[in-house]
Amino acid sequence: MTERRAIELPVIGEVTRRTAIKAGATTLGLAAWATAIQPLFEWASEQSVDEFLQKHYRELSPGELQAVLNRLTDEARRETGRPVVIRDHQPIPGVVFAYALNLSICIGCRRCAEACHRENNHDRATHQSYIRVFEMQKGGIDFECGNAGYHHPVPAKDKYYMPVQCQQCENPPCVKACPIEATWQEEDGIVVVDYNWCIGCRYCEAACPYHARRFNWEKPQIPAEEVNIQQSYLSNRIRPQGVMEKCHFCLHRTREGRLPACLEACPTGARVFGNVLDPHSEIRWVLENKRVFVLKEELGTKPRFYYFFDK
């Protein structure tokens, strides 16, 4: 090929020399590229082909899903050396969950945030949690006067406290945003993320009006002995690097009829959780008898997380 080109071109002697130089430069260039992207190969060697080819959660047949769960369980056991169990919890028919929070008695102790941190295998160093508690100025509900970084004994004078987590919107902008349906709303109203499908574009995070989404900027690190080994595919299994996650109403607990970890941790009983379709549930009673409100109602997101004042 080199020969032929040399013949076709007008000035022959000069050209062969130049061609040789160009070929040399190309080889050097390619070698430089290979060196430059070396870290990519290091990273790729740790990825499994099965994971790469895995289908979307909702397209897995029961058999395929089981295979995925087994693979993830094996991986988690190998990594932590603990008897991790990763299951798949399906929504219960006839159940739609809602949450209500009594702002009059919440004292801002942040035990809910801490419980979330442990229950959901969040990164320890960043002290990640799906819940942020805001210290608010009495006299209004203006986040501009709120502060999530308070460090003093609670409750402080003239303040009240407002924990915020995913509002499990009935009309969720985050779901609309996702270009690949990696996040969706389940039958029972819980908005979930398939951590093995998300490409990490963070458009959903920009779309969420409640700062409810969290991105895995790196692989979460949890000491093996602190890992919560009761895990679920769509909820608290340890997330991979580079994907989105969010509050899932502890579906691995609530779909088994238990209560969310944040509710159990609350010392004041400010949190009420349950099935809104059940007329005898406590949540129904709250919604019917208290003057509840939702955050940013004007956006039309229709949150399933309600707030109310008692006094």
Next chain:
Amino acid sequence: MAMTGVTNYLRFLRQAVHVATEGGWLFYAWMFVLTAISLVGANAWAVQVRDGMIRTHMTDHVSWGLYIANFTFCVGLAAGGVMMVIPAYLYRDEEMHDVVIIGEIVAIAAIVMCTLSVIVDLGRPDRLWHMIPGLGKFNWPISMLTWDMIVLNVYLLINLHVVGYLLYTRFQGRMPNPVWYVPFVFISIFWAISIHTVTAFLYCGLGGRPFWNTALLAPRFLASAFVSGPAFILFVMRVVRVGSDLPMHPGPARLLVQIIRVASVVNLLMLASELFTIFYTGSGHAAAARYLYFGEDGHDALVPWIWSAIVMNLVGTVLFFTPAALQRGTTRVVACLLVLVGIWIEKGMGLIVPGFVPSTLHEVVEYVPSLTEWKITAGIWAFGLLILTVMLKVTIAVFTKEMKLAPRTVAD
């Protein structure tokens, strides 16, 4: 017949490779520097994929940064690249025809930069195939991001077709058949508007971000694209004129300056009206704008950026209005550079970051790009310029008939 077609095309490619790698020492130095910067960027990206996006300074509060800022600017550049096509075809301006191809080449390079800017922003680029319709799960027509992907890719294809067709027919010494490119040129004009509009919808469709949630966003995007695109092309035309034998007529450049004049005034007007609405009503929506222009409670990372952008845009606009801007010379070059940098800041950092500061729950967390982000962004620019240079070289060679199908090969 088909065989001749294939051999002719291979000949075209071979000659293209030849002219694209031939040049003086300045050319080699330029290509060497661009390759080196691209390599630095590629390496930084590889490290980012391995270690995670923690290598950037983005956070859950400011979850998009320099990459998406640069993406937004490049979309404008791509759209603006085709703006000069309009006068060429609508007014049948013959001189314009020759330089139209430069606009389309700029558009191609800009779209490549757009695509790269999005890819480096992904936490899991290995899963990119999830976006392929049919194979993955393409959330169309619900997600605006899928719309953006479609319009950008189609735009790239249209421009590749037009540029490829024009060059190849010229190379063969044939007259381009209007049937095969004029319709596409018209589609690409509309498409240029659509890529920028859809990109604006990406942001202004988010109800939870008041700073973006304004109907003025799309028109302002277009107006600034009509400034940055032609400014960049003016710049490229100058380089071509100085660096090659291809004659560049002064007419098209003058027309571009006219376009810039109108567009920059419209852009400034819309900016003024936006600022008035925000600050006069002084609602909670003003928080992001206050942060951007004046800083909030000691947080003022963006203030120097935006004010330099404003000064550059104003001075650039004034310079474009001087008579000297209609002539070749330093004034024009300086004006082009000023508005380019000004709009890069304004449409980039000045637009993306205040969408996140203060956050949806009114927390003020600031963002300053990390070294990794700068390296990767520089790498993308270097790579884009590399593509641009190669395409320009081939185009010039074809237009100056340095590259053509030799008559003897036509015979066989």
